[in-house]
Amino acid sequence: MNFRRSGRSGRTVGRAEAERLLDPTGTPSATDDPLARLLAAAAGPARPGELAGEQAAVAAFRAVRAAGVPGPAATGRRRRRLTTGVVAWIAALAATATAGVAFAAVTRDHAAERAPDPAPSSATATATGSARPTPHRSGPDRRTPPRRSPSAPGGTPSAPGPIPGPGGPPGTGKVVGQCRAYLAMSPEQRVKVLTRSGFAGLVAAAGGADRVGAYCRDLVPGYPPTGSHAGAGVPPGPGGGPGRKN
Amino acid sequence: MTGDLTEAVVAAQAGDEESFRILYRSLQPGLLRYLTALVGPDAEDVASETWLQISRDLSRFTGGEFRAWAVTIARNRAMDHLRRQRRRPSLPVPVQALSDLAGDADTAERAGETIGTESALALIATLPPREAEAVLLRAVIGLDAETAGRVLGRRPGAVRTAAHRGLRRLAALLERGDAPQSSDDERVTPPRPRPTPHASRVEPADG
Numbered sequence: 001m002n003f004r005r006s007g008r009s010g011r012t013v014g015r016a017e018a019e020r021l022l023d024p025t026g027t028p029s030a031t032d033d034p035l036a037r038l039l040a041a042a043a044g045p046a047r048p049g050e051l052a053g054e055q056a057a058v059a060a061f062r063a064v065r066a067a068g069v070p071g072p073a074a075t076g077r078r079r080r081r082l083t084t085g086v087v088a089w090i091a092a093l094a095a096t097a098t099a100g101v102a103f104a105a106v107t108r109d110h111a112a113e114r115a116p117d118p119a120p121s122s123a124t125a126t127a128t129g130s131a132r133p134t135p136h137r138s139g140p141d142r143r144t145p146p147r148r149s150p151s152a153p154g155g156t157p158s159a160p161g162p163i164p165g166p167g168g169p170p171g172t173g174k175v176v177g178q179c180r181a182y183l184a185m186s187p188e189q190r191v192k193v194l195t196r197s198g199f200a201g202l203v204a205a206a207g208g209a210d211r212v213g214a215y216c217r218d219l220v221p222g223y224p225p226t227g228s229h230a231g232a233g234v235p236p237g238p239g240g241g242p243g244r245k246n
Numbered sequence: 247m248t249g250d251l252t253e254a255v256v257a258a259q260a261g262d263e264e265s266f267r268i269l270y271r272s273l274q275p276g277l278l279r280y281l282t283a284l285v286g287p288d289a290e291d292v293a294s295e296t297w298l299q300i301s302r303d304l305s306r307f308t309g310g311e312f313r314a315w316a317v318t319i320a321r322n323r324a325m326d327h328l329r330r331q332r333r334r335p336s337l338p339v340p341v342q343a344l345s346d347l348a349g350d351a352d353t354a355e356r357a358g359e360t361i362g363t364e365s366a367l368a369l370i371a372t373l374p375p376r377e378a379e380a381v382l383l384r385a386v387i388g389l390d391a392e393t394a395g396r397v398l399g400r401r402p403g404a405v406r407t408a409a410h411r412g413l414r415r416l417a418a419l420l421e422r423g424d425a426p427q428s429s430d431d432e433r434v435t436p437p438r439p440r441p442t443p444h445a446s447r448v449e450p451a452d453g
Contacts, residue, residue: 054271
């Protein structure tokens with residue numbers, strides 16, 4: 001499309017003409033007018049990348065519906081909290097959707113870790129997935145979320161199952177969730193998501209945006225730690241994850 | 247068009263996901279283009295935030311021009327974003343960066359020779375912000391001067407004036423790169439002032 005036309009020099013756009021060109025209900029203006037063509041092009045149909053966020057938007061919509069619709073009297077503060085909830089929800093959703101298998105593995109590890117562990121120091125070893133301490137493979141028991149055994153001697157306070165990460169601060173549970181979401185993302189998305197305020201905690205915990213990948217791979221069971229395998233940066237998707245399938 | 251959207255809005259308010267998709271597909275391109283003029287390369291992030299808020303506040307939308315409502319949210323998010331950025335002075339002001347990148351004459355030249363949406367938007371982005379906003383809200387989002395005025399918190403007359411100035415400036419830019427008469431008129435496509443809500447529905451749902 002060519003916006004330019006040499007036949008018209010020193011053209012001035014009158015006010016009425018401007019209105020005509022901009023009137024959303026007006027009839028399309030003459031196609032030989034370069035300005036009209038420029039405006040038409042600016043309003044042209046969606047380019048492929050422009051709708052790339054559709055699934056994320058729909059996920060947000062779904063999550064909001066699931067979280068309950070706030071009434072008109074909701075305060076800003078409550079809305080903010082809801083947003084945070086929704087973001088976490090989406091993170092969880094992304095994790096389950098794209099790394100369902102890994103997720104299942106993680107749940108199992110949670111169970112294993114909350115059982116009295118003979119070697120609590122080997123948190124990183126646990127994460128490798130090779131030497132998973134699952135002492136009693138008593139079938140159905142592993143499935144049910146474990147109640148904390150009261151016998152844990154001098155055990156940690158009953159926070160709901162934070163995975164002890166390498167140098168992980170309190171509240172690691174959230175970080176693990178974000179890590180799972182992070183690892184499930186494309187490289188592009190990873191870069192982008194770390195700029196969001198909701199992920200500031202994760203960046204801080206990892207000690208910098210550039211270290212989040214390594215940190216998360218160490219933290220999330222099912223992903224090989226940075227040192228052991230060469231495939232850094234590539235989520236292995238244990239069991240050949242479902243991948244992008246919709 | 248507004249009629250179609252109203253229907254989709256009501257259905258989406260009732261929780262219908264497909265209707266929400268319709269809203270997304272019909273509004274997102276315009277929002278993204280508008281946001282690009284406001285915040286440059288961060289537009290996609292701001293658009294995501296916008297859709298999150300739209301999802302959240304949809305139940306409170308009580309009627310009227312849905313486009314205007316959505317674009318108001320987008321603009322507020324963009325302003326928040328710019329405020330946050332201003333606290334980090336190492337980053338350039340996005341609009342400025344975009345203008346620098348575009349460089350009037352160059353862009354006009356490219357717009358004349360190549361095509362379409364991207365060049366057109368780049369050219370509009372070289373306008374002073376107020377004019378760019380007025381032109382985008384009217385020509386790309388499809389609002390009338392009154393509604394655009396409400397979005398911008400300005401009088402309709404002021405919006406008309408800004409848009410008018412913007413168009414004059416654009417016309418001048420187009421003139422400036424007026425060297426060769428390219429004879430590829432057969433490439434001219436029919437004018438498409440606004441995308442219809444269904445125009446983009448052929449787009450596969452991401453993957």
